[in-house]
Amino acid sequence: GAVVSQHPSRVICKSGTSVKIECRSLDFQATTMFWYRQFPKQSLMLMATSNEGSKATYEQGVEKDKFLINHASLTLSTLTVTSAHPEDSSFYICSARGRELYGYTFGSGTRLTVV
């Protein structure tokens, strides 16, 4: 149980375009989802926390207009990287927590490359 599916696993996009990453909880209702970014040889950095049906809370230094988060249902959160630039190239990871779950389940990550 407690599986989180993240899609796509890899994406290459051109500078200036937008990319949407999906994070789904497959067998539980995720009341809270978290989005992380990880650059090579670095740890995971929390970008934002989203609760179903409400606006996401962004960490300091993360542009909310650039990284749009939608948590419209209890099983789906999306992260859209708008007007992507090469410096947005990174490994993006989502995590979900259900109301009954005590722990946190992570997706397998999305490798974004902006060319």
Added chain:
Amino acid sequence: DAKTTQPPSMDCAEGRAANLPCNHSTISGNEYVYWYRQIHSQGPQYIIHGLKNNETNEMASLIITEDRKSSTLILPHATLRDTAVYYCIAPKAAGNKLTFGGGTRVLVKP
């Protein structure tokens, strides 16, 4: 989150026990200790968590000191597939966001 301190790296021999320390001297009474690991280019994988008592599951054992200021993750028989970065995290409250530190890069050698 309570600040956690881990050694940046350690090597372990295949088949031997790997003992991974974590200091969390500022942890408060209701803060759990979680352990995750991240194998290269994958999302973090839950290992174990605990509050006061020692815990064991099919992956590992967690030993928490009586004063709760430190803990040790034990991988009883390390395999090459246990090579990963291991993170010790103590979120402010159960269900709160997880903040990752540098973790310990464990290399299991044949």
